[in-house]
């Protein structure tokens with residue numbers, strides 16, 4: 167019953183149909199039921215009717231979740247091979263934790279790289295959010311500047327979330343995958359929260375290694391695409407707009423830009439760990455805001 | 459000993475001297491100690507040396523914590539008198555909780571509005587961050603779009619943090635005020651986290667009422683400035699850059715723009731509560747991103 171009914175549950179309305187992300191105006195033309203009229207009155211009372219934006223071709227901007235100026239073309243020339251050689255036992259702990267987590271993941275997904283990407287991106291969005299929040303609270307509590315690191319980490323979290331929004335257009339989770347994601351988040355959010363509270367340096371190193379593995383998995387994904395084992399379907403509309411891809415872009419182009427994003431996250435997190443290793447707080451070095 | 463030694467503690471290095479927020483280049487010219495050279499090597503290995511930016515007058519952008527395109531001129535014509543009349547018992551709970559919290563706050567600060575602003579902004583930065591994080595986790599967990607609300611709430615949190623960064627330039631906390639802030643955050647963060655988990659609609663209403671009180675307090679602050687009871691000192695450099703104020707702006711100009719920000723937060727949070735009251739999720743209505 168679960169797997170059949172979930173398409174009707176309101177909370178996944180966007181997930182199943184990206185064209186549902188219409189602008190407010192379009193919804194008005196479509197004829198609103200009574201309750202939505204009430205809501206419009208409220209929105210007008212508070213004066214917060216959002217600005218509408220246009221695409222470069224003049225058509226209305228279809229996404230509420232990101233604006234035209236948040237799109238970018240990732241640097242595909244980034245070095246995919248960079249690696250931090252573990253230098254002390256904390257580094258080794260971070261490195262081997264990631265390797266240990268890789269094992270069951272490989273067994274579970276095998277060669278289903280699309281499904282793997284979708285599932286793992288639900289986890290990848292957690293560390294940046296936790297780190298950004300902790301630095302924000304620290305800044306408030308200690309009357310101290312952030313050096314831009316709150317923003318850098320929140321940008322990483324948002325970027326990972328956009329990976330998820332993209333992959334869920336090409337791979338749909340079934341009910342037990344959804345249940346697994348909910349449980350994994352419950353465990354991972356709390357574990358990473360504690361981890362970041364107690365040892366932020368090791369936490370950033372851990373994410374650095376996680377990203378190194380992500381690069382490896384996306385490279386495997388590309389190989390399967392090139393071998394024809396996974397169908398190279400057209401890129402979802404959201405990906406074309408977010409990464410400024412050509413209109414005829416394919417899944418392969420999407421995996422290439424996502425992999426470049428992961429390499430950027432790897433750099434930011436290893437760098438953050440390096441700063442802390444020198445006994446400094448992150449805000450003592452300017453953050454790589456907008457580093458893609 | 460606490461109050462005398464805290465200026466030497468590294469974690470408040472920025473707090474006591476905003477010119478310490480120099481660009482990387484300036485630091486290099488100033489001659490770096492050995493450890494910072496190591497760090498530069500790391501930063502170069504990871505390739506994350508941040509871009510430098512320029513002010514409109516061509517001088518280097520001095521802030522790491524916000525970039526030129528994040529500055530804005532708030533809409534000072536915003537209606538300061540808007541109020542949500544409590545409609546049900548949840549609204550009344552939110553309204554009277556805020557009124558009850560006001561009492562001890564008034565007794566503690568009396569007419570010290572500068573100190574009050576600085577202390578309360580350490581709390582004001584919490585709800586937006588908690589709400590934004592919860593929506594982010596929900597989006598990941600349920601494979602659903604955000605409608606821009608994660609960003610809208612995180613922007614509110616960042617804006618409140620900038621209020622703090624501004625007021626701490628004109629009022630310095632002493633050791634027991636610092637201790638009070640740490641304890642208050644410990645209680646408030648956990649309380650609001652639970653509150654938002656269990657009843658997000660009431661949580662947003664609560665913040666809406668909190669902002670109504672903030673507007674009232676900043677109006678009182680302005681009255682004291684106009685009566686000459688509080689000295690109308692020059693605006694801090696950070697405020698002039700963040701709100702694009704004229705170079706000769708004063709504390710009065712700062713309080714005016716901050717009060718307008720609070721009115722915007724009031725609108726966003728009452729609106730969010732209204733959406734949830736209609737039985738909808740926030741992402742079903744486009745969020746007011748960049749609403750100042």
Ligand SMILES: [Fe+2]
Nearest residue numbers: 287290326329
């Ligand atoms: Fe990712």
Ligand SMILES: [Fe+2]
Nearest residue numbers: 290377428431
């Ligand atoms: Fe990543």
Ligand SMILES: [Fe+2]
Nearest residue numbers: 579582618621
């Ligand atoms: Fe504020």
Ligand SMILES: [Fe+2]
Nearest residue numbers: 582669720723
């Ligand atoms: Fe506020």
